[in-house]
Amino acid sequence: MFKEYSPLDDKLFQVMDNNGKIINPAWMPEISEERLQKAFKDMLFARQADLMAVSYQRQGRMFTYPPNYGQEAISGGLAQVMRDQDWLVPAFRELGAWLAKGATLKEVFLYFMGYEDGTVFKNAKNITPISVPIASQLIHAAGIGYAINYKKEDSVVYAITGDGGTSIGDFHEALNFATVWNAPVVFIVQNNQFAISVPFKKQTRSINIAVKGIAYGMSCIKVDGNDLFAMTRALREAEAHAREGKGPVLIEALTYRRGAHTTSDDPTKYRTKEEEEQWSITDPLDRLRKYMVAQKLWDASQEETLLAEYKKEIDRQFEEAENYPAYPLDDVFKYMYADITDDLKEQKVEHEKFLKWKEGLK
């Protein structure tokens, strides 16, 4: 596959067109009807949660939120390949992938409400916390991959960044280390066309992002990131490649951030309605729905009932997050070190003295 779709020729790996028609049957991944229905439902759920997260934020019930709207097939593809023992090394715009790995929506809400507890993802195996410093987490993926080889584990690392992240030195250092070490890492770049306001064409003059891996000696491919089948197949090939000890793979997933960078951002400042509409015809859920309806795998009339259920469930998890206990003073200090310093203990005691004094002020 990586030879057939060489990024040097700027080839885009697609399986399904915008109308949900399979245009590349040779590479159509095998997915059971049941799994496909689950994949669609999960993407639908993630989108609904995402839209509601934005509206909770608008109501002042959450501090900030980075929308995933339009990028659901990338996480959807990851959900098809990730096993418990595999690692997910995310940035901050991978809602569907977090959920697929076992994180709960409540935790995600907690994080964006302002609790570190929300990024522990305590029931998900092998997942690293949300990483804000762009592309920095990719180097951890190389290290995790080294450890997998060292310990002779059967695991793959899925590490994610955006198009902006590929301009950061850490991205290049991560690709190089992972390749030199033959580490089983699949790097996924969500090329959603914008780094906040800066468009892809101002980010790089490279014909695509996938091509950047070639010089490091790794396999790379540019994939239609809004095509669940293409994402799933490319990820399966990458997984096999990594598990066979052939080293890391770079996947550029071409997509479009239909929402804002975060809820603090206003995309009308830097892009046009026309552009947004142009990309909207590639929407990952619309395409998959068209395919599934045509194959009689989906009855679109059931969607409304389903969405009503999802809304209830999302509201329920949100309310649970809203009722999370207050943030104790101790939590500021107790995780700073594995072996807390006396200094920190004193600072807490001093602060408690101040709080007592403050009570007396009233």
Place this chain on the structure above:
Amino acid sequence: MEGGTEMKVMTIVQAITDAIDIKLAEDPMIVTFGEDVGVEGGVFRATEGLQKKYGEQRVFDSPLAESAIVGSAVGMAMNGLRPIVEMQFCGFVYPAMNQIISHAARIHNRSRGRYKTPMVIRFPYGGGINALEHHSESMEAMYGHIPGLKVVIPSTPYDAKGLLISAIESDDTIIFMEPKRIYRAIKQEVPEEKYSIPIGKAKILNEGTDVTVIAYGAMIREAQKAVVMAKKDGISVELIDLRTIYPLDKQTIVESVKKTGRMVVVHEGPNTFGVGAELTAIVNEEAFLSQEAPVVRVTGFDTIVPLPRGEHHYIITPEKIYYGIQKSMKF
């Protein structure tokens, strides 16, 4: 200011835009760039409208890479330009630390003065805005510790404009830290014309006789409230706005402590090895016998600034500053 000057009400962020605007108009060697600086006018809108006015060659978006933003600014400066670069948050500067410490702060010394680095690295700092990790920290002490940098922090629109103009006109690398918590919270009449405030000069905001309180940036507003609380209890506070972290205005600090005999230092950044520690050393060295109480430091904990739900534990309140004042007075 001299009479007849036109005044305009500005916020801190508007004063910053105004300073950059004035200098761009005046000196064709000045350029300003960074992530989202051009079309969007910066994530906090500090460069809003400037690309339209001065064109894409002088006000522009860079690719996403803090290290390359600072490093290329060093190169520009070595070849005659005077770059002003923006980092989006104090906590986003770290990828650029190698360029800052190894080059921006040292080229002048390494080249024995052949190359200067007339550049400004400006970024918002500080907590209190309910942000995610890396968006709330105050790392001024770290920059103060790096030989070769000057570190400036304004606390008002008037100072922001005057200090930034001085920073842009300086031939050294200036770290210009902007208190984002009060970016738009304080409005003040600011002269429309160009003026500058010297780097390295503190300002006595309130004269007093009992205790010296030293603060800067967003902490000034909190300290002013503490001064009012203290006054009600009959304590006369001398409040000093440091304005520059390095070089420190030792004279103003020492003279004040010699007068009051007591010093309370306030900063958002962590306590250990912080600005307060440096100020303590200075008064010990130069006003040892005048001190009637140990220095009191009202600072951030030696912890990461908690996410919004826990931030109230960390943040410095007027009450906490007043607690520090009382502690000093009761010694």
